[in-house]
Amino acid sequence: MHSPTTLTREFGFRIAVPRPQKNAAVHSGVSWRRRYLLMLRLTDGLLIAATMVASTIWLDAASQEPTTRTLLGHPAAAVFVAVVWFGMTSLMRTRDPRLIGFGAGEYKRVVDASAVTFGLVAVCYVFLDSPGPRGFFFLTWPAGLILLLAGRWAWRNWLNYQSRFGHYLSKVIVMGNRQDVRYVVAQIARKSGAAYDVVGVALEGKVKFPALQVGKNAVPVVGNLDSIQDAVAASGADAVIVAGQLHRGNGYIQRLSWELEKTSTELVVASALTNVAGPRIRVRPVEGLPLMHVELPSFTGGRHVIKRCLDVLGSLSALIILAPVIAILVVAVKLDSRGPGFFVQDRVGKGGQTFRMYKLRSMVDSAEDELAQLQHLNEGNSVLFKLRDDPRVTRVGRWIRKYSLDELPQLYNVLRGDMSLVGPRPPLHDEVSKYETHTHRRLFIKPGCTGLWQINGRSDLDWEESVRLDLYYVENWSVLGDLIIMWRTVKVMLNPVGAY
Incomplete structure (x- = not known):
């Protein structure tokens, strides 16, 4: 397992490679993710509600004309906007488990969901021919957005703190040839933050040693490609990461994904393209054939x-x-x-x-x-x-x-x-x-x-x-x-x- 070496993520906060704890199994895996997502939903809902209540009170106090209450000055309309806002945070997948805990994607989706919400509100003003209070746009939207981002930031800090003790991490097994596995494990340790805990590696060919040295850490070798299902069952892993190309080809990966479905274990493929073009990669199926498109970078515009x-x-x-x-x-x-x-x-x-x-x-x-x-x-x-x-x-x-x-x-x-x-x-x-x-x-x-x-x-x-x-x-x-x-x-x- 990991030694307590302090590392740094690419987008986030300073973390420590988790030290295994006796009760780590209770606070890791799929169950913790459900609890964490529930807390995010409750926090988002409370912050949006608090923003709308404060805005309604402020608009009522500042309003001198009854017409300003025709849309968002009215409590019922404020509730409607709050429901739409919260719904957008779900519809635009701001709480996607693949984003929470690291990277800028989570924050970006919160900003996008808030922008779409207030775009819809603006359309309602025009459609209903209501003058509406300008203060709603200049106060409510930025205030609510700041609160939502602050809430996500606070939860992310808490999540990073818990990761120091091996809690709230997804257990993963990395499989592939020795060189690719070593690279992927090293990158996960440096960059994943409050996301993954590598509990073992599975190497191609015969297992000749009990551990794989990655930097200062010795990661247990839990088997080879033939015994990966047993290793997943024994370790309680939530995901298997395929590092690079396997000699057995894509057919083996497809069969492995079918086997892992039975245990609700995710299969993640680490492509060499992600080192440079990760955010520009899009998978587009064409008649059942998944094509990986690498979009052209933009240097102007x-x-x-x-x-x-x-x-x-x-x-x-x-x-x-x-x-x-x-x-x-x-x-x-x-x-x-x-x-x-x-x-x-x-x-x-x-x-x-x-x-x-x-x-x-x-x-x-x-x-x-x-x-x-x-x-x-x-x-x-x-x-x-x-x-x-x-x-x-x-x-x-x-x-x-x-x-x-x-x-x-x-x-x-x-x-x-x-x-x-x-x-x-x-x-x-x-x-x-x-x-x-x-x-x-x-x-x-x-x-x-x-x-x-x-x-x-x-x-x-x-x-x-x-x-x-x-x-x-x-x-x-x-x-x-x-x-x-x-x-x-x-x-x-x-x-x-x-x-x-």
């Missing part, structure tokens, strides 16, 4: 216009608010060591275009000249130079690096349009010259002040993981995802990980 608007508003607001802080830090840098307060360096941006990136100087002024003398101490790889105790870093520089304050001037690059608030890490020309063919896809969009690389360990990441995260972001980014990354960046700045 309306979403990018919205992203640019957020960049301008966000960077301008941040620069105005943080100008005194930046000024104080510049003075501290100059007093600590000789040289300018700012460090300017050429970086590669969207489409391979060069731009000048601004940072607070965190190293001695001769840092770039001294780099060649330190190459033999490189703790990174052939592409990136990393040195945990770099002698070129100044006293003030070490502190501002720890809390990522040296990157605040990049807000100016965002305002100019060289960078975005969220995006891939801005590379040096030397790094780009060593890119493999597919790695150049990082340059399809603007680099960012923060991104998945920063909230998942920064310098602690190896090169392959850094590239994987950047490519995933480039092809699958969303406005909601950007907001979540920015929120998590604030948390990482307060509790730095991998910053040196």
